[in-house]
Amino acid sequence: MIERTNEQWLSDLTGPPEVQAPALEDLRQRLQRGIFYYLSRERSDLSHLATHELNHMAEDLAQDATLRVIANLDSFRGDSRFTTWATKIAVRLAISDLRRARYKDFSLDGLTAEGDTLPATSDALASNHSPNPEHATERSDVMLKIDRALDEALTERQRQALTAVALQDVPLEIVAERMGTNRNALYKLLHDARRKLRQHLEAQGLSTDYMLKLFED
Amino acid sequence: MALHEDELRKLINCIVTSHQDDCLDCESCGQQLDCLAELVAQGRSLDDLMPEVTTHLCCCRDCFEEFEALVAILRAEQGGQLDISG
Numbered sequence: 001m002i003e004r005t006n007e008q009w010l011s012d013l014t015g016p017p018e019v020q021a022p023a024l025e026d027l028r029q030r031l032q033r034g035i036f037y038y039l040s041r042e043r044s045d046l047s048h049l050a051t052h053e054l055n056h057m058a059e060d061l062a063q064d065a066t067l068r069v070i071a072n073l074d075s076f077r078g079d080s081r082f083t084t085w086a087t088k089i090a091v092r093l094a095i096s097d098l099r100r101a102r103y104k105d106f107s108l109d110g111l112t113a114e115g116d117t118l119p120a121t122s123d124a125l126a127s128n129h130s131p132n133p134e135h136a137t138e139r140s141d142v143m144l145k146i147d148r149a150l151d152e153a154l155t156e157r158q159r160q161a162l163t164a165v166a167l168q169d170v171p172l173e174i175v176a177e178r179m180g181t182n183r184n185a186l187y188k189l190l191h192d193a194r195r196k197l198r199q200h201l202e203a204q205g206l207s208t209d210y211m212l213k214l215f216e217d
Numbered sequence: 218m219a220l221h222e223d224e225l226r227k228l229i230n231c232i233v234t235s236h237q238d239d240c241l242d243c244e245s246c247g248q249q250l251d252c253l254a255e256l257v258a259q260g261r262s263l264d265d266l267m268p269e270v271t272t273h274l275c276c277c278r279d280c281f282e283e284f285e286a287l288v289a290i291l292r293a294e295q296g297g298q299l300d301i302s303g
Contacts, residue, residue, distance in 0.1 A: 033299045034290040042289050080251035084291065088251040091286045143225055150228075165278075166231040167224045172243070172279045184244045187277060194235035201232070208233045215226050 001026050009082040013073060024066060030083060031069075031090040032062035038094065045102075061097065065090035096173060103174040108160055139214055145204055146211075153200035158193035165190060234276050241273040246280050254284060258291035 004012065004023070012023035036058035039046055046054065069086045076085050150159055161179065164170040165186075176186040198208065249270050257263055263271055274281045293299050 030299075034294070037293045037299055038286050038290055041293070042286060077248075079249070080255050084251045084255050084287070087290055088247075088254070088283075088287055091290065092247075092283055095283055095286060139222075143222075146225060146228065162228075162231070167227055169278075171282075172277065183279065184242050187243050191235065191276075194232050197228075198232045198235060208229065211229045212233060215222065215229060 001029065004082075006076075006078055006082040010073065010076070013070060024070070027069065027083075027086060028062050028066045031065045031086060032058050034087050035061050035065070035090055035094050038091065043098070046098075061094045062090065065093045068093060099171045099174055103170060106170060106174055106178065108164065108175075108178050135214075142206060142211060142214055145206060146201065149197055149200045149204075153196045154193050158189060158196070161186060161190055162193045162197075240276075241269050243273070243277060243280055246270055246273040246277070247283075250280070250284055250287060254287040254291055258288050258295060 002022075004026075009023065009027075012019050013027070014020070015023070036055060039049075039054045039058055040051070049057075065086070069089050072089065076082060079085075150162075154162065157179070161175055164175045165172055172183050172186050172190075176183045179186065181189075201208075201211070249267060253263075253267055253270055256266055263274075274284055290299070
């Protein structure tokens with residue numbers, strides 16, 4: 001595999017077919033190796049897959065990533081090595097695919113239904129196992145206030161997004177797709193939700209430092 | 218909605234990590250991720266670099282997951298584990 005400078009990569013990938021073809025193949029192979037390493041060494045959730053299955057996944061992802069890199073060549077700013085930039089695109093593609101596969105059955109409707117089946121507040125309070133009765137009462141009181149703040153301070157859309165992302169650990173990308181928006185817009189919506197919730201709680205005398213200390217293990 | 222204690226902790230942590238309005242969004246963070254990942258893979262401390270990107274990474278699991286993956290691949294490459302020359 002030829003080592004290329006950033007300029008050479010750009011020149012070769014946009015050059016005549018006899019120059020472009022080997023550059024494309026070098027890029028594809030490079031991305032495939034990086035993706036395979038990530039899938040096989042960094043993803044414990046894929047450890048049940050055989051090497052040939054991971055290789056097949058890496059091959060498909062590298063093919064798609066190469067096409068995406070070529071389609072986005074104009075946006076390469078040269079802040080990093082070209083191969084790092086291309087790997088960033090491949091990583092995002094690979095992780096997106098893995099997220100979609102993992103959360104293929106996730107729905108916001110399901111989230112609401114599951115929310116309905118959460119234990120009633122009294123049950124939640126009963127699970128408040130603090131050895132100190134005063135401490136337990138204080139925690140219960142704050143829990144109720146936070147519970148109420150979610151309803152009072154946030155819009156339905158903010159509450160839905162915060163529940164999925166912050167409480168159920170669903171990736172932003174998945175929640176954004178289900179909400180018919182994009183990750184960037186969802187991040188901003190969540191940012192506003194966090195800020196509103198923080199302000200609402202602080203207005204009731206509940207600072208984040210106080211709450212952190214109260215609920216530390 | 219009734220919350221469990223572990224959910225409550227997650228929620229409080231999420232509020233605590235919320236940042237100021239002038240911080241980066243996912244798109245802007247993504248544009249700088251390759252440059253930042255190279256520096257971190259070379260051994261620089263994340264905390265000393267691009268504080269606004271670092272702040273975003275603390276608040277955004279999606280971006281952080283992608284950043285970590287990129288750094289891992291770059292480190293493997295530096296360590297000769299990807300066999301790029303082949």
